[in-house]
Amino acid sequence: xxxxxxxxxxxxxxxxxxxxxxxxxxxxxxxxxxxxxxxxxxxxxxxxxxxxxxxxxxxxxxxxxxxxxxxxxxxxxxxxxxxxxxxxxxxxxxxxxxxxxxxxxxxxxxxxxx
Amino acid sequence: xxxxxxxxxxxxxxxxxxxxxxxxxxxxxxxxxxxxxxxxxxxxxxxxxxxxxxxxxxxxxxxxxxxxxxxxxxxxxxxxxxxxxxxxxxxxxxxxxxxxxxxxxxxxxxxxx
Numbered sequence: 001x002x003x004x005x006x007x008x009x010x011x012x013x014x015x016x017x018x019x020x021x022x023x024x025x026x027x028x029x030x031x032x033x034x035x036x037x038x039x040x041x042x043x044x045x046x047x048x049x050x051x052x053x054x055x056x057x058x059x060x061x062x063x064x065x066x067x068x069x070x071x072x073x074x075x076x077x078x079x080x081x082x083x084x085x086x087x088x089x090x091x092x093x094x095x096x097x098x099x100x101x102x103x104x105x106x107x108x109x110x111x112x113x114x
Numbered sequence: 115x116x117x118x119x120x121x122x123x124x125x126x127x128x129x130x131x132x133x134x135x136x137x138x139x140x141x142x143x144x145x146x147x148x149x150x151x152x153x154x155x156x157x158x159x160x161x162x163x164x165x166x167x168x169x170x171x172x173x174x175x176x177x178x179x180x181x182x183x184x185x186x187x188x189x190x191x192x193x194x195x196x197x198x199x200x201x202x203x204x205x206x207x208x209x210x211x212x213x214x215x216x217x218x219x220x221x222x223x224x225x226x227x
Contacts, residue, residue: 044218045218102159104158
């Protein structure tokens with residue numbers, strides 16, 4: 001069965017600093033990988049996704065993620081965070097070729113300090 | 115605004131009761147997904163409908179059921195409610211069968227007292 005691990009429950013970074021959120025997945029075949037962001041009181045918004053091809057994926061709001069098959073990782077990065085990036089971030093994995101569901105990680109809460 | 119509308123936004127009910135959560139997908143989307151987000155279980159997939167038919171089931175309890183109507187809106191019915199059913203219930207929709215880019219609603223927060 002597919003699974004996702006986000007080892008960091010809570011991360012605090014200073015505004016303007018770089019960010020990396022970790023995600024490790026377990027899946028037997030080629031996965032579909034996603035990062036979602038959830039702001040307080042809001043639904044989930046898709047930041048970026050990886051299906052195939054270039055392993056470095058660009059998303060919205062200046063985020064990028066790199067797929068590393070050898071490490072079963074799909075870490076999310078941003079070179080300079082803004083106070084508005086404070087939110088909960090979820091990594092998710094879906095099955096390739098006809099996925100009907102996503103399996104989510106437990107999320108990483110990001111706090112931004114001035 | 116994702117285009118997915120969920121009603122009501124908040125719901126408080128007593129144990130043993132039954133509630134119905136409603137979801138209107140984005141215009142043109144045929145698939146609807148239901149997810150439950152709770153503190154102890156995280157985000158879990160419940161069920162998917164595609165063009166009116168059940169497509170996939172996840173960790174959905176027998177006390178829960180869903181359907182998708184001809185106008186493509188969907189309802190999630192939760193019965194014999196227990197305290198542990200308190201959670202945020204999300205609906206998401208996508209154009210086709212592949213969940214390549216699901217758009218999520220803002221959720222319905224259910225509190226069972």
